[in-house]
Amino acid sequence: MSKINVRSPYFVNLSTTNLTSATLEIRIYIGEAETSWQGSPQYTLTSTAINDKINFEIAELIKDYIPAAFNGIYPSQNFSEDDNTTVYVDYRITKTVSGSKGTPVDTLGVRAFYGYGYFEEGANPQLLQGYLQSNTTILKLHDAPIRIPVDNENTNSVAFLYQGQQVYSWLPSIGLKIQDQIVYVSNGVNGADSFEERVELDGGTFEDNACIDEFEDDFELFPVDEVLVSGVEGLTIIKIDNIDECKYTPYKLTFINKFGAYQDIWMFKNSKLAMTTEKDKYKSNILNNGTYATYNAQVRLLSKNANQRLTLNSGYYPESNNEIFRQLFLSDKVWIEYKDKTLAVNIENNNIDYKTSLTDSLINYTIDVSFAFDTINNIR
Numbered sequence: 001m002s003k004i005n006v007r008s009p010y011f012v013n014l015s016t017t018n019l020t021s022a023t024l025e026i027r028i029y030i031g032e033a034e035t036s037w038q039g040s041p042q043y044t045l046t047s048t049a050i051n052d053k054i055n056f057e058i059a060e061l062i063k064d065y066i067p068a069a070f071n072g073i074y075p076s077q078n079f080s081e082d083d084n085t086t087v088y089v090d091y092r093i094t095k096t097v098s099g100s101k102g103t104p105v106d107t108l109g110v111r112a113f114y115g116y117g118y119f120e121e122g123a124n125p126q127l128l129q130g131y132l133q134s135n136t137t138i139l140k141l142h143d144a145p146i147r148i149p150v151d152n153e154n155t156n157s158v159a160f161l162y163q164g165q166q167v168y169s170w171l172p173s174i175g176l177k178i179q180d181q182i183v184y185v186s187n188g189v190n191g192a193d194s195f196e197e198r199v200e201l202d203g204g205t206f207e208d209n210a211c212i213d214e215f216e217d218d219f220e221l222f223p224v225d226e227v228l229v230s231g232v233e234g235l236t237i238i239k240i241d242n243i244d245e246c247k248y249t250p251y252k253l254t255f256i257n258k259f260g261a262y263q264d265i266w267m268f269k270n271s272k273l274a275m276t277t278e279k280d281k282y283k284s285n286i287l288n289n290g291t292y293a294t295y296n297a298q299v300r301l302l303s304k305n306a307n308q309r310l311t312l313n314s315g316y317y318p319e320s321n322n323e324i325f326r327q328l329f330l331s332d333k334v335w336i337e338y339k340d341k342t343l344a345v346n347i348e349n350n351n352i353d354y355k356t357s358l359t360d361s362l363i364n365y366t367i368d369v370s371f372a373f374d375t376i377n378n379i380r
Contacts, residue, residue, distance in 0.1 A: 003126050004089060005260065006066060007116035007332075010059035010124055012091065018098045019049040024056045025092040028065040030081060032176040033088050033109030041092070059112075062089055068114045070254055070262055070335045072342035074147060074184040085114040085260045086181050111153075111181055113260030116330075130155030130231020131238070132182065132259040134323045139315075141250050141266055142242040145188020146224050149261035151181065156230040158185045162223045182261050187221045243268055243315070251312060251338065253345075253369075255331040257324075265328060268315030269364065275375065279304040306375040309348065310336070314365040322354045325365055336369060344372035 004010045014022050025041035043061050047054045069082045089110040095102045117125020132149040140146055150158060152172045160168040170185045227238040243250075243266070250268045257263040280302040286292045314325075328334070329352050336345050348368040355363040 002110060002124070003128065004059060004062060004110060004112040005115035005117055005125055005127060005258075006059045006063040006112055007114065008059060008125055009057050010062075012056040012058060012093070014049075014054040014056075014093065014095065015052060016095060016097055017052055019052045019054065020096045020099055021046065021048045022054050022056075022096065023094045024058070025094075026058055026061060027090040027092075028062055028087050028112075029090075030084060030087055030178045033178075034090055035108065037090060037092060037104075037106050037108070058089075058091070062087065062112045063114070066112070066114045068256055068333055070256075070333070070342065072335075072337070074186075074262060075179055075182065084179060085256060085262070086178050087112050088178050111178070113182075114256055114333075115258050115260030117258070127259055128154060129233040129259075131229040131233070131236045132261040133257060133263055134327065135238075135321050136236060137239045137241065137318050137320055139241045139243055139266060139268075139317060139321075140264070141252075141268075142244050143221075144252070144266070145186050145221060146227070146240055147188065147262075147264060148185045148227055148229065148238070149259070149263065150183050150185060150229060150231070151259075152183050153181060154232045155183075157228075158230075159228040160185075160187060160222070160224045161226040161228065163225065167222045167224065184262070187224055245269075245315070251310070251336055253312075253328065253334060253336055254342075255328050255334040257327045257331070263324070263327075265324060266315075267312040267367065269313035271313065272311040273308060274311070275306050275308045277304060277306040304376075305378060307370055307373075308375055309368060309370040310338075310345075312367045312369060314367070316362045316364055319355070319357050319363060322356075322363075325352060326354075328367075334369070345369040346372050 012024060024045045026043040027039060027041045042065070045056055047056065066085060066087055067082045068085045071083055073083070075083050075085070089112050090106065090108045092104045092106050094104045115127060117127060130150050132151055138146065148158060155172050158170040159166050168187060172183070173180065225240050225242070227240060229236045229238065245268045248269050249271065250266055251271060253265050253267060254262055255265070281299055282302050284298055284300050286296040286298055329347055329349065334345050334347055335342050346369065348370050355365070357363065
């Protein structure tokens, strides 16, 4: 079964001798894949043939039905319609040949992902693999959980290793629901990226002192330094680097990568918060009986608000992770964990210069993100 990546065009191509026209009905839904045509379509498209051929492009229409609004909780662990990045698509084709309408032909249960292909990957990119990331080295904060997104349909197994010994394994389940298609295999508690957050998530109170810090260092969630993913593409070996950062406050960015999966990337080094204000002004008439008070403003503010932004530094990443920074910059949906909240941000950088160990020695990326909302709440 083909796969639709909705941020790239997906063409349904028809070619029949004496083809006059065709109608394409599209139905988009979540839950379990249908085994027969059900309900009413969201879209009905009709086109006239040119030289016995018709091409329908449907990805842009499907994209509108994938909300992909990350709330800090990964979908396979706590499904919500708002954060899902996949849907099922059924489409029905009815051809008219030599003026005679034919029998409808149904294609059912096509999986659509909020992903994309590169130009070099051609039309209707499939990206069929089990491991839904491009990097085989993952850097994470030492006490943060690791999350490995895999395609349930194209993965055979996942194994977590520490010092050469298997500490956890995962096997795909037979699941027909669309929310079962991307699984985030983890050693963590969902929504908690640190020991403190896990305590609070469980209803406890965290007391910050030296004894607790020592305990925290000794009792992580089960440690992982290597992950093995067996999928249709073969065996992928993923190295996990656990980073201790004592000087700066690390920030976790989560973005939707080219496979349509949520992916975490840690920014370990120095950050700087700034704010830019915007205002609308008008000139007021302050004259009163031929005079005016000097304490009254003639130029007044109709409205004023601001937007805050963060300048983040990645810390030293291996050159092999350049592809991940490319996908981060190409993502149209990015979030940051900031002051215990998951907040939407926009990448403000328009350019990225890929760095190499040959010319740059140590590879650090500086990224500017703006919070995707006004500082003063003006939601009415």
